[in-house]
Amino acid sequence: MPIPDIAGLPPFAEFRDLETKLSELIQKYNNLLVSLDSLNVVSLTADHIDAGTLNAGIVTVRADYSGGAFIELSKDGIRINDGSKDTFLATNAGQVTMTGAKVQSTVSSYPRIELNSLSHLFKAEASANNHISVIADSTGQQPALLFSFNGKFALVQNNGTALLIQTPIGQGLGIQLSAESDIFISTFAKVIFQSWSKIYSNESGTTLQQELNSLSARIAALGG
Structure with missing residues (x-):
């Protein structure tokens, strides 16, 4: 608080001195209520404060928790810390960073x-x-x-x-490729199939291995 500038009564004070001092006290009291500021208040403990605007550029609002965690509102922005790192940071430049959110x-x-x-x-x-x-x-x-x-x-x-x-085993899922035009496969290596019996024609209902076996049988029948 600022240094008090209210002097006491003089020795052997008369009624007029009391009247003047009372008037001075009333004037300073009214002025204090009108212009209460940081010069008058350094520390404040209260259960409830109603306020229109708190200027965080001047005042820092902070709540501390166990383990070193805290929430802080200051001229630099808003910080939420879990005790080891900032989990939420909103700077005065408008940049927001959330970690582990x-x-x-x-x-x-x-x-x-x-x-x-x-x-x-x-x-x-x-x-x-x-x-x-x-x-x-x-x-x-x-x-x-x-x-x-x-x-x-x-x-x-x-x-x-x-x-x-x-597709996980036992879930009965296949892989289907569908296109209105050609499906083009380009590779600098081989296109590998597990076996020819795994290549199936939906139109003929046969596999490539079955077709190859049939072709081989026809060639053998022709004596080739």
Whole structure:
């Protein structure tokens, strides 16, 4: 607080002195209520404060929690710290950084999107069992794109040597390519099939191996 400038009564004070001093005290009291500022208040303890605007450029508002965590509002911006790092930071330049955050468009209704660093990077859900997820570490730090439909899963994954399109064993899922025009495959290496019996013609209902066997039999019958 500023140094008080109210002197006491003189020795052998008379009634007139009391009257003057009382008038001085009333005047200073009224002035104090009108112009209360940081010169008058250094520390304030209160259970409830009603305020229109708190100027954070002058005042720092901070709440401390166990483990060193805190929330702070100051001239530099807004900080939320978990005791070891800033989990939320909004600077006075308008830049916002969130670390370890979970962002969701809705709590439980669908459709919804979710950003969650704990389980997946991004998830777009039509329902609980129908969604697309971007996973940074599916198996051995291999990024993957996961598709789920009615609880059945398909995976597109880079394993370091190949781009894999996988459907888990036992779920009865196949891979279907559909196009209104030609499907063109270009490679600098081989196109590898497990066997000719795995190449099937939907039109004839036979495999390439069956056709080759039939051709071989006809050639043998001709004496070739």
